[in-house]
Amino acid sequence: MSVAPPTPMLVEPFEQADRQHEAMVFGLWLFLATEILFFGGFFFLYAVARLQDPGGFAVGGHKANLLLGTINTVLLMSSSATLTVAERAIKAEWRRAARVAIVATLILGTAFLAVKGFEYHEDLSEHLFPTVPGFPFTAVGAIRFWSFYWLITLIHAVHLTIGLAFVARLLWLDRLGTLGPRWMVAEVTTLYWHLVDIVWLLLWPLLYLIGR
Amino acid sequence: MKRDDGATMRSDDTGLLAREPGERTYLTEGTTLRSWLLSTDHKRIAILYAVSITMFFFIGGAAATVIRLELFTPKGDLVTADTYNRLFTLHGVIMVWFFLVPSIPATLGNFLLPLMIGAKDVAFPRLNLMSWYLYVIAGCFTLAALLLGGVDTGWTFYTPFSTLYSNSYVLLAAFGIFVVGFSSIATGINFIATVHLLRTKGMTWMRLPLFCWSMYATSLVMVLATPVLAMAMVLICAERLLGLPIFDPRAGGDPLLFQHLFWFYSHPAVYIMILPAMGVVSEIIACEARRRVFGYQFMVYAMLVIAVIGFLVWGHHMFVSGQSPFASMIFSFLSFVIAVPSAIKVFNWTGTLYRGTIRFSAPMLYALGFVGLFTLGGLTGLFLASIPVDVHLSDTYFVVAHFHYIMVGGSVSAFFGGLHFWWPKITGRLYSETFARSAALWLFFGFNFTFFPQFILGYLGMPRRYHEYPPEFQVWNVMSSTGAVVLAVGYLMPLFYLGYSLFYGERAPDNPHQATGLEWTTTSPPPKHNFLVFPVVRTEAYAYHDWDEAPGKADETMQDERA
Ligand SMILES: [Cu+2]
Numbered sequence: 001m002s003v004a005p006p007t008p009m010l011v012e013p014f015e016q017a018d019r020q021h022e023a024m025v026f027g028l029w030l031f032l033a034t035e036i037l038f039f040g041g042f043f044f045l046y047a048v049a050r051l052q053d054p055g056g057f058a059v060g061g062h063k064a065n066l067l068l069g070t071i072n073t074v075l076l077m078s079s080s081a082t083l084t085v086a087e088r089a090i091k092a093e094w095r096r097a098a099r100v101a102i103v104a105t106l107i108l109g110t111a112f113l114a115v116k117g118f119e120y121h122e123d124l125s126e127h128l129f130p131t132v133p134g135f136p137f138t139a140v141g142a143i144r145f146w147s148f149y150w151l152i153t154l155i156h157a158v159h160l161t162i163g164l165a166f167v168a169r170l171l172w173l174d175r176l177g178t179l180g181p182r183w184m185v186a187e188v189t190t191l192y193w194h195l196v197d198i199v200w201l202l203l204w205p206l207l208y209l210i211g212r
Numbered sequence: 213m214k215r216d217d218g219a220t221m222r223s224d225d226t227g228l229l230a231r232e233p234g235e236r237t238y239l240t241e242g243t244t245l246r247s248w249l250l251s252t253d254h255k256r257i258a259i260l261y262a263v264s265i266t267m268f269f270f271i272g273g274a275a276a277t278v279i280r281l282e283l284f285t286p287k288g289d290l291v292t293a294d295t296y297n298r299l300f301t302l303h304g305v306i307m308v309w310f311f312l313v314p315s316i317p318a319t320l321g322n323f324l325l326p327l328m329i330g331a332k333d334v335a336f337p338r339l340n341l342m343s344w345y346l347y348v349i350a351g352c353f354t355l356a357a358l359l360l361g362g363v364d365t366g367w368t369f370y371t372p373f374s375t376l377y378s379n380s381y382v383l384l385a386a387f388g389i390f391v392v393g394f395s396s397i398a399t400g401i402n403f404i405a406t407v408h409l410l411r412t413k414g415m416t417w418m419r420l421p422l423f424c425w426s427m428y429a430t431s432l433v434m435v436l437a438t439p440v441l442a443m444a445m446v447l448i449c450a451e452r453l454l455g456l457p458i459f460d461p462r463a464g465g466d467p468l469l470f471q472h473l474f475w476f477y478s479h480p481a482v483y484i485m486i487l488p489a490m491g492v493v494s495e496i497i498a499c500e501a502r503r504r505v506f507g508y509q510f511m512v513y514a515m516l517v518i519a520v521i522g523f524l525v526w527g528h529h530m531f532v533s534g535q536s537p538f539a540s541m542i543f544s545f546l547s548f549v550i551a552v553p554s555a556i557k558v559f560n561w562t563g564t565l566y567r568g569t570i571r572f573s574a575p576m577l578y579a580l581g582f583v584g585l586f587t588l589g590g591l592t593g594l595f596l597a598s599i600p601v602d603v604h605l606s607d608t609y610f611v612v613a614h615f616h617y618i619m620v621g622g623s624v625s626a627f628f629g630g631l632h633f634w635w636p637k638i639t640g641r642l643y644s645e646t647f648a649r650s651a652a653l654w655l656f657f658g659f660n661f662t663f664f665p666q667f668i669l670g671y672l673g674m675p676r677r678y679h680e681y682p683p684e685f686q687v688w689n690v691m692s693s694t695g696a697v698v699l700a701v702g703y704l705m706p707l708f709y710l711g712y713s714l715f716y717g718e719r720a721p722d723n724p725h726q727a728t729g730l731e732w733t734t735t736s737p738p739p740k741h742n743f744l745v746f747p748v749v750r751t752e753a754y755a756y757h758d759w760d761e762a763p764g765k766a767d768e769t770m771q772d773e774r775a
Contacts, residue, residue, distance in 0.1 A: 012252070013332035013410065023335045023409045030401045030435055038439035041473060045447075045458070048469060130463065131455035140464030147456040147465075155446065 005091040009181040021184055028188040032195050035159075039199055042152050046206060049144035056141025061211025063128055063136070064149065068119040069208035072112050073200065079108035080197045083167065087190045090183045095174065102171050105193075109164045116157055149207055156203065159196045166192065237640065237737040252337035253740060255638075258323035260344050265311050265319065268351065272306035273703065275299045280662075280693040288680035296679035297364035298380065304367025305385060309392050310351055312619055313481065316488035317434075318343070318399055320630045321427045323638060325403060327731035327738060328421050330412025330747045335405035343398035346391055353388035357381035366677065368478070369444075371459035371470040375451040383452055390445040393438045396484070400434030403427050412730070414749035418512070421729055421753045422505060425512050426491025429519040433480045433487070437523070441477035444470060471533055475526035483522040485619055486586070487515055489626030490557055493579045496633050497561055498754045499727040500576035501568025505754050507560045514553035514560075521550040531599050532606045540599055547597035554590050558583060573725075574648030578629030581656040582622055589617025592667065607677075610670025613663045621659050628655065628706065635710065636720030640737040643717060647709040655702030661695025728755050 007017070014020035050057045086101035127134035129150065130143050137143060166189045173179040179186065238255045241247070248256055279299050282290040291299065322340065326333055334340050357363055363385045365374040374382050407420070407428045420428075447470070450456045457463030459470050498505045505511060527535055527543030535543075561583050570576070592614040595601050605611060632648055635641070665688040670676075674685045681689070723732040734743050 012337055013326075013335070019409055023405050026408060027336060027339075027401055027405045030404055031397075034397050034401075034435050034439040037436055038443050041440050041443035044473075045469070048466065049464075052466075053464065130457055143457060143463050144465070147450075147458055150454070151447075151450050151456060151458075 005183050006093055006180045008184055009178065021187075024184045024188050025191070028191050032191065035195055042148075042155070043202070043206075046148055046152075049141065049148060050210075053139060053141030053144070056137070056139030056143075057145050058141070058211050059139055060137055060142030060145030061207065063126070064208050064211060065119050065122055066208045066212070068115055068122070069204055072115050072119075073204045075108050075112045075115065076197050076200050079105045079112070080194055082108060083190050083193050086170070087183075087186045090170075090179055090186045093180055095180070098179070099171070099174055102167060102174070105167050106164060106171070109160060109167065113157060113160065113164075116153065152203060153207075156196070156199060159199070163189075163193050163196050236739055237735065238740050239640075239737055241740045250341070252333070252341050254322050254326050254334050254337065254340060255738065255742075257340050257344055258319050258321075258638075261314060261318040261322060261347070264344075264348065264351065265315055268306050268310040269703075271355075272303050272311055273700070275303035275306070277696070277700070279303065280696040282679050283681070283689045284693045286681050286683045286686050286689075291679065293679050294364060297366070297677070298362030300677060301363045301366050302358055305354060305363070305389070307619075308367055308481070308485075309389055310347075310354065312485045312623055313392075313396055314347065314399070315485075315623065315627050316492060316630065317396075317403070317427060317430055317484075318347075320423075320492065320627075320634060321403065321430075321488060322399075324634060324731055325406060325424060325427050326410065327637075327734065327742055328424050328729060329407065329410060329415050330730045330743065330749065331406065331410035332741050332743075334402045335409055336402050339398050340402050343395040343402070346395035346398065350388045350390075350392035350395060353384050353391065357384035357388065360384070368474060369448060369470075370474075371448070371451075371467045372461065372465075375448055375459050383449055386445040386448050390442050390449075393442045393445075396434045397438050400431035400438070403431040404435065407431075412747055412749060415730075416749075418509065419749055419752050420512075421491075422494035422508070422511050422515075423488075423491035425515055426487045426494075429515040430484055430487045433484050433519050433522060437477045437480035437484070440473055441481075444473040444477065447473070468530070468533060468535075471530055472526070475529045476523070479526040479529065480519075480522045482615075482618065483518055485623045487518065489582060489586075489623045490515065492626045492630035492633070493561065493582050495727075495729070496575045496579040496629055497564050497583075498756065499633075499725050500571045500573055500579070501565050502571075502756045503564050503568040503754075504752075504756055504759075505560065506563030506566070507556075508753070510556055511560055514556045517553045518550060521546060521553075525550055528597050528602070531602045544597055544599050548594065551590060551594055551597075554586075558587050558590075572649075574643075574645060574652050575629045575633035575725075577649055577652035577656070578625050578632065581652065581659075582625040582629065585617050585621030585625060585656075585659065589614060589622055592617065605670055607675055608670035609666040609674050609676055612676050613666035613670060616663045616666070621663070625655065625659075628652070631706070631710075633725070634731070635713070636724045637731055637736050637738070639714055639717075640720050641713045641717030642720045642724065643713040644709045647705060651702055651705035651709070653702075654698060654705065658695055658697075658699030658702045662692050662699050663695070665689070665691040665695070728753065 008020065010017065010020060014023065082101045082104040086098050086105060089095075089098035089101055123129070124132070127136060128146055129135065130146050135143075135146075137146075170179060170186055170189060173182055173185065238253055241253075242251075248260065251257065278291065279296070282288065282296060282299075288296070322334070358381075360381050362380055363378070363382055364380045365378050365382060369382070369386065407424060411420075447458050451458050451460065451465075457465045459465045459467045461467055494505055494511060497503075525543055525547045527539055528547045531540050531544075592610070596605060596611060596614060629652075632643065635643055669685055669688045669692075672685065672688075674681055674688075720736045722734065722736050724736075725732075730743075730747050730749070731738075733747055
């Protein structure tokens with residue numbers, strides 16, 4: 001980027017901006033490493049379940065709502081783009097553009113949760129929860145598919161909600177007028193948001209496409 | 213740099229906060245409760261942690277006391293089988309997650325890591341405070357589970373018992389463990405970033421004190437293993453709460469899956485507990501033998517290798533769980549491999565002692581105790597790592613004795629050693645050396661008295677986790693229970709003489725042990741920002757003597773000055 005970011009606000013114990021920047025990005029990547037292992041455990045679970053009964057797993061996966069899942073993928077990918085725009089705008093001190101992009105991210109993220117809620121409603125009306133009466137499958141693989149589906153999408157939604165809170169915090173910092181000097185906060189928030197998106201990008205084929 | 217005359221320069225006024233007029237330390241910066249609870253100073257957070265883990269240590273110890281009382285006689289006459297289950301679960305959960313895992317890293321590590329690398333604080337001071345609050349919140353959940361009636365699954369939460377059958381407060385406890393995991397992740401991230409980014413001028417990687425390396429290796433394990441535990445706890449909650457059949461074999465779930473996930477964390481967790489102890493002991497032995505650490509670089513690589521291979525051996529907990537024999541063979545082999553770096557460390561500690569000028573001070577007694585007990589614990593680990601022997605010893609008292617030798621004989625001894633070694637730096641007070649030495653001996657003998665008979669019990673075939681047993685085992689159990697009394701004395705003594713020293717102890721000089729290391733160059737206790745002038749490092753760690761000089765020579769002159 002050609003424009004130098006604004007002079008950052010230093011926090012203890014740092015005395016140099018570049019050190020602080022390095023530390024924040026490094027610290028967040030360490031956190032992402034824990035997240036990767038956390039989700040890695042779930043993907044391991046998925047692999048075990050699918051290998052044990054591939055046929056039943058595919059039968060269960062066929063019932064997943066491809067349309068809503070795809071809409072959500074588009075929403076989340078767009079939100080990654082808008083948040084990146086916001087981050088760059090903050091560094092370039094384009095406050096208005098930054099604000100618009102942050103709000104767009106919040107809207108897209110919330111829309112994702114709304115669509116997800118609607119999809120849950122659809123799923124439940126079709127009894128697609130392994131313990132409810134009328135669950136349409138008996139195959140072991142199908143039961144495990146739907147267990148995994150509920151578990152992982154709920155956990156992903158929790159992550160997204162936390163992400164939304166952090167993005168909303170950027171808006172708050174902007175109102176306080178300190179967002180410019182605290183562009184590092186925006187950078188690490190964006191990193192976290194991207195991870196949540198990437199996890200979804202992996203879930204989309206694993207949940208919605210395998211049954212087709 | 214060496215100011216042995218510090219004690220005479222200051223008045224001997226008493227009271228914890230009594231200081232020279234105008235003297236300012238981290239303890240005098242604000243004395244209100246608020247100034248402690250909202251402090252982001254790594255030294256104060258270390259104290260907060262120290263107070264809370266001590267509390268949990270005694271809660272876990274109380275449970276152990278009842279267990280040992282029950283086992284005094286063969287009949288189950290003191291508590292019911294069900295209560296007994298809840299007692300050993302409580303003991304395990306509290307001691308592992310609320311005492312051992314945070315013990316050295318969150319107290320000594322928090323206090324010393326920034327001091328040792330010449331930094332003002334850890335990289336993320338507010339995250340550091342948050343980790344303590346997470347610990348407290350998690351502690352509240354676990355204590356709630358305990359007060360409501362306890363958990364009966366054992367600290368291992370094996371499925372399908374924990375998910376389908378147990379009628380106890382598994383959810384609350386699992387949630388508490390989930391949260392406390394984030395507290396150790398926060399500590400881990402903080403330490404790694406601190407070591408990478410905040411080393412002072414001249415503090416190269418190969419000049420780092422071994423304690424810093426141990427914190428670094430521990431943090432790596434914390435960051436990479438704990439999320440898998442968190443995930444396993446989420447799965448238990450999901451199955452209990454939502455009924456999702458993840459481990460339930462009737463609906464296609466796999467109960468063994470839980471064991472894999474649990475031990476993927478819990479074996480590395482053993483290294484979260486023992487690596488910091490290795491760091492502490494390296495510092496104490498080098499200083500009290502007045503020797504450079506023998507094979508410094510090998511010590512560093514050994515710790516890193518332990519941290520990495522520690523992730524690849526979890527299957528040795530599942531030899532009798534129905535694991536494929538091929539997998540068992542690989543896990544058995546790797547478990548033997550990981551003994552090599554541990555043996556290198558023991559060899560190097562003894563190599564450091566060789567031709568040293570050894571002072572048998574209290575910290576040194578604890579450290580020497582550690583080396584012996586760790587070696588015994590490690591060697592019996594090899595018995596358990598070989599499949600045919602393990603088939604016989606699995607789930608017997610042999611296993612109990614083995615891991616108590618590592619975790620209690622090893623880690624707790626080192627924790628006490630470190631606590632004594634750095635006590636003058638942390639509090640600015642000197643404790644009674646006589647009492648401290650005798651406590652170290654009580655602890656060593658009490659420990660062996662308690663746990664050595666358990667090796668024999670295990671060999672004879674007494675299974676763990678039962679509240680009654682055939683009468684022929686009684687003699688060993690009586691021995692063990694009697695030893696526990698001696699051990700308890702060893703644990704309780706420091707509470708008194710260390711507590712006494714806080715108020716009436718002599719003022720400590722800045723460097724009472726004539727140790728190297730940056731933490732000894734600042735005042736005791738250190739000022740708020742650790743150093744008045746930020747230090748520059750020009751030598752390797754442990755420069756107790758010149759390379760071409762016989763060890764201990766420099767020390768003789770120093771001891772003359774001291775007298
Ligand atoms: Cu193990």
